[in-house]
Amino acid sequence: MKTNGETVSLLAAAAHELKAPLVLMRWLALSLGDSNLNLSEQEKQDYLDRLATVADRTLRLTTQLTIGSRLSQTNQLDFMHTLEPVNVNLLCEMALHELNPIANRQGQRLRFIKRRNQIALANRDIVHDILINLIDNALRYSPKNSYVDVSTQSKVGHIRMGVQNLGPSVALEDLRVLRSTIGHQPQPISGYSGSSGLGLYVASQLAESIGGNLSLGRPKEGALFFVDLIRSHQLKMIL
Amino acid sequence: MIRVLIVDDDAWQADCLTRWLSDKFSVDLAISAQQALDKLDQKRFNLIVLDLFLGHANGVQLLNTLASHNDLSKIPVLVCSNLVPSYRIDWRNYGVMGVVDKTTLDRTSFLKAVRNATLAK
Numbered sequence: 001m002k003t004n005g006e007t008v009s010l011l012a013a014a015a016h017e018l019k020a021p022l023v024l025m026r027w028l029a030l031s032l033g034d035s036n037l038n039l040s041e042q043e044k045q046d047y048l049d050r051l052a053t054v055a056d057r058t059l060r061l062t063t064q065l066t067i068g069s070r071l072s073q074t075n076q077l078d079f080m081h082t083l084e085p086v087n088v089n090l091l092c093e094m095a096l097h098e099l100n101p102i103a104n105r106q107g108q109r110l111r112f113i114k115r116r117n118q119i120a121l122a123n124r125d126i127v128h129d130i131l132i133n134l135i136d137n138a139l140r141y142s143p144k145n146s147y148v149d150v151s152t153q154s155k156v157g158h159i160r161m162g163v164q165n166l167g168p169s170v171a172l173e174d175l176r177v178l179r180s181t182i183g184h185q186p187q188p189i190s191g192y193s194g195s196s197g198l199g200l201y202v203a204s205q206l207a208e209s210i211g212g213n214l215s216l217g218r219p220k221e222g223a224l225f226f227v228d229l230i231r232s233h234q235l236k237m238i239l
Numbered sequence: 240m241i242r243v244l245i246v247d248d249d250a251w252q253a254d255c256l257t258r259w260l261s262d263k264f265s266v267d268l269a270i271s272a273q274q275a276l277d278k279l280d281q282k283r284f285n286l287i288v289l290d291l292f293l294g295h296a297n298g299v300q301l302l303n304t305l306a307s308h309n310d311l312s313k314i315p316v317l318v319c320s321n322l323v324p325s326y327r328i329d330w331r332n333y334g335v336m337g338v339v340d341k342t343t344l345d346r347t348s349f350l351k352a353v354r355n356a357t358l359a360k
Contacts, residue, residue: 019321020249020252023321023342024255027344027345028255030345030346031259037258039258054251
């Protein structure tokens with residue numbers, strides 16, 4: 001259960017993250033309605049596409065907040081009861097398919113580095129939410145014409161999902177702070193302007209609710225987030 | 240034509256502001272403090288429109304840098320941020336000629352603020 005301090009921190013992070021997209025949506029709407037601007041048809045279409053993209057992202061953020069508040073009220077054991085073997089590769093493909101239109105709109109590409117079927121003991125909906133959260137964040141902070149890579153791999157006792165983007169690298173000081181605070185409160189990352197760390201915080205809470213954990217790597221370029229899930233042994237003989 | 244440098248790392252927000260100004264001003268964009276300094280080295284600007292939340296070095300750090308250079312300190316600055324009410328700071332110490340809140344900004348008020356800031360120094 002969250003402390004008062006953690007709740008206040010979460011609310012502050014949520015308010016901060018909601019401001020920027022709402023400001024942009026307002027400006028785009030004002031611009032589209034301003035006949036003095038003489039926008040071309042292509043400009044109007046671009047602005048409408050951006051409105052859709054930003055609205056989608058803001059809705060996902062509110063979904064994360066709902067999940068985050070639900071997690072604070074329920075016992076972790078409630079989720080443990082609904083754990084089942086899930087095909088992590090399949091869930092990655094579904095998440096990529098869902099976010100591909102957004103990536104295309106922003107001139108980015110999503111890649112899946114797939115290894116043999118990875119079966120985790122997890123909750124399908126929660127793994128889906130974690131992936132959407134991390135990939136959406138990666139798209140947000142990646143430059144145009146870059147790739148966001150999603151990967152799965154087998155580790156001893158667990159399955160690891162990785163999301164890497166080629167945006168700003170996470171500074172070493174930030175990495176140290178993040179690694180110690182990530183499960184406790186939202187923590188902004190310098191170089192990732194406009195972010196309060198809310199997405200990572202919620203992803204971390206979701207991972208913990210199913211017995212997993214969220215960590216950060218430090219690649220040469222960009223940022224790497226990975227989630228370790230409990231490996232399922234039930235289907236090992238079949239697959 | 241009056242030359243304006245917009246410093247904002249949110250590309251779509253910056254694009255809106257650019258579009259609002261482009262009929263009456265010559266506009267350039269920098270997405271980071273370092274890029275802003277590079278552009279200021281290459282061209283002469285009449286006004287800097289500055290967001291405070293930038294990646295790595297933030298807007299206040301950039302203001303400090305501008306203030307420490309004789310030529311750059313003469314360029315008026317208009318702060319344009321959605322965190323303005325949270326900052327308790329005497330902007331005049333940084334050569335800031337105006338402050339606008341993104342959350343309530345529209346094209347008319349932005350044009351007015353730009354004109355006022357350009358004339359103020």
